[in-house]
Amino acid sequence: MKSYTVVELLGDGISDELSQSVHAIAAELPCRLVFVPVDLSDDNRRRRGRALYAEAVGLMKEHTVSIKYPTATTADSPNKILRDECDFAVIHRPVATIPGIENNFKKTIDIDVVRIATGGTYEDPGKRLGDDIAVSLRVIERKPSFYAARFAFELAKQRGTHVVSASKYTIQQATDGLFEEVVADVAKGYPQITHRKELFDALLAGIIMKPEKYAVIVTPNEYGDFLSDSACGLIGSIGLGDSSSYAFDEAGNVTCAMFDPAGGTAPDIAGKDLCNPTAALLSLANLLRHVGELQSSANLTNAPYSAIKEGRKTRDIGGTLGTKEFTAEIARRLRA
Numbered sequence: 001m002k003s004y005t006v007v008e009l010l011g012d013g014i015s016d017e018l019s020q021s022v023h024a025i026a027a028e029l030p031c032r033l034v035f036v037p038v039d040l041s042d043d044n045r046r047r048r049g050r051a052l053y054a055e056a057v058g059l060m061k062e063h064t065v066s067i068k069y070p071t072a073t074t075a076d077s078p079n080k081i082l083r084d085e086c087d088f089a090v091i092h093r094p095v096a097t098i099p100g101i102e103n104n105f106k107k108t109i110d111i112d113v114v115r116i117a118t119g120g121t122y123e124d125p126g127k128r129l130g131d132d133i134a135v136s137l138r139v140i141e142r143k144p145s146f147y148a149a150r151f152a153f154e155l156a157k158q159r160g161t162h163v164v165s166a167s168k169y170t171i172q173q174a175t176d177g178l179f180e181e182v183v184a185d186v187a188k189g190y191p192q193i194t195h196r197k198e199l200f201d202a203l204l205a206g207i208i209m210k211p212e213k214y215a216v217i218v219t220p221n222e223y224g225d226f227l228s229d230s231a232c233g234l235i236g237s238i239g240l241g242d243s244s245s246y247a248f249d250e251a252g253n254v255t256c257a258m259f260d261p262a263g264g265t266a267p268d269i270a271g272k273d274l275c276n277p278t279a280a281l282l283s284l285a286n287l288l289r290h291v292g293e294l295q296s297s298a299n300l301t302n303a304p305y306s307a308i309k310e311g312r313k314t315r316d317i318g319g320t321l322g323t324k325e326f327t328a329e330i331a332r333r334l335r336a
């Protein structure tokens with residue numbers, strides 16, 4: 001049985017329940033996951049400060065694969081600190097229709113949003129020039145553009161699909177021009193994978209009208225941020241999705257990856273067996289894809305989808321199951 005070490009970053013609120021669910025499902029897999037826990041709860045962060053982050057980041061880099069549960073953003077923002085310290089350059093958000101979740105969208109969607117994790121307009125808060133003008137700096141760099149593009153093409157290769165890059169290259173000719181130039185260069189190394197570029201506004205309309213034309217989409221930072229959340233709106237849920245962050249070596253190979261459910265700490269329902277572990281389980285599925293356990297990953301993606309479709313779901317999405325019952329349902333489906 002193949003074995004993988006996974007650093008487990010425990011947080012606040014529903015974090016413990018999500019972790020229990022992940023462990024219960026990990027026990028059903030045909031590979032072994034050895035978890036190395038790190039307590040990133042608010043209490044422990046206050047107690048140990050930077051030493052705790054140094055320990056977490058050291059373990060994340062050593063073992064290269066981590067799963068992180070929600071952490072409260074209080075005196076510090078663990079997400080920002082981990083992103084900076086681990087040099088995460090790319091964020092991946094898969095968004096797919098979940099049958100059985102109500103939404104206002106008539107079609108089905110199945111896209112992977114791959115975005116540069118840094119730069120764009122997000123690094124600079126801008127500056128007022130007198131009363132009536134404000135400016136901010138927009139940065140696009142070759143290296144993270146290359147990492148995002150390479151990640152997108154590798155993902156498309158794995159999925160047997162194509163890549164669309166999206167930006168405003170006709171308007172932002174220098175910045176988005178550089179981004180598209182790098183993507184086109186990377187595309188040359190993948191002659192078997194179709195690549196087309198689209199203007200970001202046209203892409204938003206295209207996704208709504210013809211979602212079947214989109215699979216892997218690569219964008220600069222802010223566009224990817226807008227797209228991930230709006231696509232989640234199309235599937236009827238911001239909280240059911242997962243996200244992953246990646247750091248790279250010079251050649252564009254992943255050196256450190258972190259997988260996390262998109263939702264928050266949900267303190268109002270913590271410890272009550274009420275939380276929905278779907279996003280945490282989809283994070284685990286994406287982690288399995290990353291380490292090469294493709295069949296287990298597909299099975300673990302399909303299990304919550306089929307359970308939800310058949311009405312075996314938690315209360316937040318109109319079902320009756322508690323966290324433990326839903327987890328047991330997923331385990332039963334994986335065994336079958």
Ligand code: ATP
Binds near residue numbers: 071263265269
């Ligand atoms: P944070 O500050 O960590 O973002 P929050 O409570 O402000 O916490 P969320 O955690 O996103 O924000 O919660 C928003 C609402 O969604 C809450 O009512 C919460 O109970 C619910 N919720 C969030 N995550 C889940 C989940 N996994 N299962 C069920 N309900 C959830």
